[in-house]
Each structure stands twice: as C-alpha cells, then as structure tokens.
Amino acid sequence: MRTVPDFPEPGVLFRDIMPLLADPVVFAEVVAALAADAPGPIDLVAGMEARGFLLAAPVAMALGAGVVPVRKAGKLPGPVASATYALEYGTATVEVQPFTVPDGSRVLVIDDVLATGGTAAATVDLLERCGAEVVGLSFLVELGALRGRDLLPGRAVDVLLTL
C-alpha cells in the first residue's frame, strides 16, 4: 500500500490500495478473507463506486450471491433511491436501483476503505429504505483516526486492516 500526501486535495493523507489489488496472490487472499468473514448466508453483496466494485463482485461470486452497485448520482437508469452525505473530501450522492434489492434480502456491504463512514452510513440507509436487511459491512482498510465506525452504531463491521 502507498501513502500519498495531499491527494486528492491538500491535507488528505491518501492510502492507495491499488498495489494490493494488482498483486494476484494478495488480491485472492483479500477476496477470500472478506468472503470468509461474511455473517451467515448472503443474498446480495453491495459495493460502492468505484473501488468497492473491485471487491464486491469477486466476494459475491465466492459467496454465491448477487451483486448490487451503489453508484454515484446519475449513473443508473431509474427508478433509483438516493442518499447524500459528507465525504472526507467534499460531498456525494449515492444511488441504488430498488428493484434489484428484494424485500428482506440479506445484504453484505463491501468497500475498500472505511474513512469518515459517510459513504457506508448512507449506503446502509439507502439499502434499508429499499427493503434490505444489511447484515454486515466489510472493508479492506479502516482509517481508525477518522472514526467511521461511529456512524455505524450496532452494525457488524469487519475490517482486514486498521491504519
């Protein structure tokens, strides 16, 4: 992993996970570990755009689950459900197609990095408004100092690595 100061804007110490995913052995280990930590049977794995997609799809395959993209605004044809939230840098809106999330489906949320938790909290809210049961959230890296877990009270949060 690389640590890049002042990316994508001044003051942000950016942890770059791309070298981990570019290594075939580490990539396979990460996917296997995320799948092994899944809390019980999973119907759908939801992954956040864009880096979450890289992990959500292979974890869904490993679990025999479907995959749902949680996309930035304007990328999915409607109808969509949406949520707006504050990011470590800027704000964002995420969207899901509710008709891809059957009522009561057991959903595992996967992303590469848990930072302030805004993306994850908005994603949980969005999926639950669509009728999902969010049974857990898993991340490759947690940036502990940013206290993202505080926005996910009572949730099963699994991380492979805390920095």
Ligand code: PRP
């Ligand atoms: C990053 C990361 C998470 C989110 C974490 O995505 O992949 O989705 O930020 O930050 P938070 O916990 O403070 O909400 P980003 O929005 O940079 O998009 P990208 O994956 O398209 O690069």
Ligand code: HPA
């Ligand atoms: N690295 C990668 N993704 C992120 C970061 C970071 O430091 N902060 C928010 N999203």
